[in-house]
Amino acid sequence: MSEYKTLAADGMWKNNPALVQLLGLCPLLAVTATVINGLGLGLATMAVLIGSNVTVSLVRNIVRNEIRIPIFVMVIASFVTIIQLLMNAFTYELYLALGIFIPLIVTNCAIIGRAEAFASKNKVLPAAFDGVMMGLGFTVVLVLLGGMRELLGAGTLLSGADRLFGPVANNWTVTVFATEHPFLLAILPPGAFIGMGLLIAAKNAIDQRLAARQTKQKKQVTRIRVTAES
Amino acid sequence: MKLTLSSSPHQRVRRDTGQIMRLVIYAMAPAMVLQMFFFGWGLLIQASIAILTAVGTEAAFLALRQKPVGRALSDYSAVLTALLLAVSIPPALPWWMTVLGTFCAIAIAKQLYGGLGFNMFNPAMIAYVILLISFPVAMTMWLPPQQFLAEPLSFADTLSLILTGYTQSGMDIVQLRTVVDGITMATPLDAVKTGLTQSRTYTETLQAPIFEGGFASSLGAAWSWIALAYLAGGLFLLKARVINWHIPVAMIASVIVFSGFLHLLDMDRYASPLFHVFNGSLLIGAFFIATDPVSASTTNKGRLIFAAAIGFWLVIIRTFGGYPDAVAFAVIIMNMAVPLIDYYTRPRTYGHSPRSEKRKHR
Structure with missing residues (x-):
């Protein structure tokens, strides 16, 4: 069980694809103007990641080492095509909003990185779990960044939720404040870079705090007497 | 007679950062007075808002970064940044945009890079660009020079325009910009x-009334005189x-x-x-x-x-x-x-x- 625990910790925090590995930054920075766009792309990426991790793990003993990268890319590409067609069919408006960034999931280095570094060396179940956790870690960052930018930029949260969840979500939009002058910087690409930088800084700050606390605790370890009593 | 021995350097620079920043501010003063003469009280109000925000932000961030607050504040660099931003923005900009811009200048462009001496970009210009790309409409809403207005804006009118978006008689900036003969300046x-x-x-465009x-x-009518005042201030800085x-x-x-x-x-x-x-x-x-x-x-x-x-x-x-x-x-x-x-x-x-x-x- 502890193997799964480390996998979960790696994906969500210690080796987070967006905050630590800094992979897949292009879609991350491009589509996170709103929470829903971020969530949509995050879920799509997660689905591709799980599918490709499982498949790569299944064929890992059949595929020869020399040609593994092209095989991985083809596996990923077929899953991306599946997801793209599914989104086209069921969440058409979101599909239009995300545009080119759905097919571009193919080039997301986080996916081929996990296929190469983990799935091709492990059994199916851990590989699938790794896909879930890495995808979740990526999605959480996308949603956080999308939330920051949407809140600062337009003063709303969850706008356009019906694009992803259907007509149930028509009135999910939370208007935190209404403004005549949207803060365009947050919605434009520079806002994504600044927000991403702040998120990474926050993660590093928390890590430093934790490390500092741990060393303090270590210092309080009771000494064992090694010299013989006289 | 007492002879003292001391190690080099024997010639010391007379000025510290604060003095240099103050000299730059003095050199800007004539142009700022002229700008107020042509464009009304807006600049004074914007400068006050910007300086307050800049000094406040600087103090807060220095305290957060556990640096000596008093010494860094007395170097006047935050004040200069605020003034440079204040003269660049339209005098009737809503107050919260000025606050936001100044905050970004000090917090993002200056303190996040490590404070004075470490900032890669000019803080005032970063603030200006952030405001310009965020609020392109408001940032290009320059009031025409006072000579083109039907009647010059009073201090109270300008203050209310900046704080609420309307003058005391209920005119907003778009109406004010349309001058007597109906041309938007x-x-x-x-x-x-x-x-x-x-x-x-x-x-042909040079025939427009703005160039009188x-x-x-x-x-331009007012602008060229203000530019001349900056030239004079700049020459003073060269001389000094x-x-x-x-x-x-x-x-x-x-x-x-x-x-x-x-x-x-x-x-x-x-x-x-x-x-x-x-x-x-x-x-x-x-x-x-x-x-x-x-x-x-x-x-x-x-x-x-x-x-x-x-x-x-x-x-x-x-x-x-x-x-x-x-x-x-x-x-x-x-x-x-x-x-x-x-x-x-x-x-x-x-x-x-x-x-x-x-x-x-x-």
Whole structure:
């Protein structure tokens, strides 16, 4: 069980694809103007990641080492095509909003990185779990960044939720404040870079705090007497 | 007689950072007074808001970073940043935009990079660009000079316009901008830019009422006089040896060369060098903004390259870009190139020939 625990910790925090590995930054920075766009792309990426991790793990003993990268890319590409067609069919408006960034999931280095570094060396179940956790870690960052930018930029949260969840979500939009002058910087690409930088800084700050606390605790370890009593 | 022995250096610099910043502020003062004379009380209110925000933000961030607050605040750099921003923005900008811009200048462009001396970009220009791309409409809402208004805005009217968006009689800025004869007033750079898109020639746009009252025919009424005041302030800074001649001279010369070249190519499309120098914010940029000792190049040769490139980008963006003025963009672009420029223009160390330097690198 502890193997799964480390996998979960790696994906969500210690080796987070967006905050630590800094992979897949292009879609991350491009589509996170709103929470829903971020969530949509995050879920799509997660689905591709799980599918490709499982498949790569299944064929890992059949595929020869020399040609593994092209095989991985083809596996990923077929899953991306599946997801793209599914989104086209069921969440058409979101599909239009995300545009080119759905097919571009193919080039997301986080996916081929996990296929190469983990799935091709492990059994199916851990590989699938790794896909879930890495995808979740990526999605959480996308949603956080999308939330920051949407809140600062337009003063709303969850706008356009019906694009992803259907007509149930028509009135999910939370208007935190209404403004005549949207803060365009947050919605434009520079806002994504600044927000991403702040998120990474926050993660590093928390890590430093934790490390500092741990060393303090270590210092309080009771000494064992090694010299013989006289 | 007492003879004291002391180690070198025996000649000390008389000025500290605070004195230099104060001298720059004094040099800006005449132009700011003139700007208030032409455009009303707005600048005074904006400057107060900006200074308060800048000093407050600086103090808060220094306290958060556990640095000595008092010493850093007394160097006046935050005040200067606030003033540079205040003179660049339209005087009737809503107050919270000024606050936001100043906060970004101090928090993001200055303190996140490590405080004074470590900021890669000019904080005031970063704030200006952040505001310009975030609120393009509000940031181009310049009120016409007082002489064109039906009646000059009182201090209370200006204050209420900035705080609430309406004057006391309930006029908003769009109504105020439409002057007596029903023409919306723009800045000279705007006027020429929109004139060209409406397929009028450059010489025809110069007939607009905005160009009456400058000291030459192609110059905006109020703007050219303010620019002259900045020129005077800049010359004072040169005389007081606060800045070197390299940056202002290279920047103005390069603007004259590049805009002159374009003007000679097609006099109907491209504005004259005189127009480029005295309209917009070139002169304050050349003497007060590009000369920022932190974010500018540090070698003399580097300063020439840095400033000439700013002039080049200025003409390019003003002529072909989407925004009417370009000092902020040009300065920020070249701020990014400063480390590279400094690397390649290092002066020769005494006792080393440049050739032996190269050999060492191999």
